[in-house]
Amino acid sequence: MVGRGREKCKDRVMAKKRDRPSSTAADQAPCPQMWVDERLGHRFRDLDLLRQGLTHASVHSGQEESSNRLQQHNERLEFLGDTMLGAAIGAMAFAYYPDADEGLLSRVKSQLVSRKTLARAWDAHGLQPLAIIGPQMQHPLPISVRANLLEGLLGAIYLDGGWEAVYEAVQRLLGPALESLGAEGVAADTKNALQMWCLQHYQRLPEYHCERCGGTDHDPIFRAQVQIADHTTTAIGNSRRQAERNAAAALLQLLQATTVGQ
Structure with a gap:
């Protein structure tokens, strides 16, 4: 009888667990405001802007294009974030390589703003749980999507906190990548630059x-x-x-x- 009582109790517990609504990804996700503050150094005042910056267009795919829809996802913020990212990286490279010419600075910048570098920065700073994406998106997210999400977030940071806030965020995101280029990365790029120069001016290597x-x-x-x-x-x-x-x-x-x- 004791054994049967235990089985019935176990059955009731399991039934209660089945009756509970399953937790969603949103329930388990971290607080975006605190997450961004801890990792990128900016605490959002406008939480709607933060949400928009993290919302990929796939969430609203299939809906009729409208000004309202444009305000719900981050494509416009991606454009702004890309612009601010380029300005911040340019300033960082200029300060980090005081003896570099314009060509070298441009090559350093192009490496740091590449889709692959941005996607790595997104992953390295643990931002994946913040992404708001459509159910049709594959996992892991493609490099281009992760890069776009990061640009959207940077655009939102700029609107919420201005230049100093977005510059601080870019430093945290890509400062390590800039330092890792170092003399080794610049030298490797110089060899490629010599090759391109010779092909352009001498048509040979x-x-x-x-x-x-x-x-x-x-x-x-x-x-x-x-x-x-x-x-x-x-x-x-x-x-x-x-x-x-x-x-x-x-x-x-x-x-x-x-x-x-x-």
Whole structure:
């Protein structure tokens, strides 16, 4: 009898659990205002604006286009966020690379505002639970959707808090990516820039020659030479790749100076 009583009690508990409404994603989602404040440093005053910034157009797909619908999703805010993002990244790159020319600054900016970089920043800061998307969207969200959501959020931050607020948010989102580029990222990009320069002006690629010239097994030294037409530069590095990148940077600087002087 005791065993049957326990079974009946268990059945009643299970029945109550089945009768409860299941929790939705919205129930489990964090508070957007606090979430954004903790991660991006801005506490929204206008919560409707925050919601709009996080609402993807897929939520209202199939509905008739209207001014009311435009105010419900974030496509207009994406446009604004993209503009403010470019301005913030430009200012950050300008300060971080005081000796860089316009071409290098442009290349750094293009890397940081790419869809892939923005999607990574969205993921790295744990913003996925805030996304308001239509049921037809696949998971994980495509790179383009995550990037657009981030731009929409930045647009909302700008309207709610102004330039200082959006600049702070971009610094938190992409400051680590800017720092990770560092000298390594700039050097790698310089080698690509040299290649494009040579194709544009000489219709052929530069030629590299690299060999070990000293050092120890644990700390080798390599010398690289790069040539295009009658222009040649040489540089050293602790690896073949580094030596070639250093030589490429020197040759690109030489070519640009030669062109300016003509």
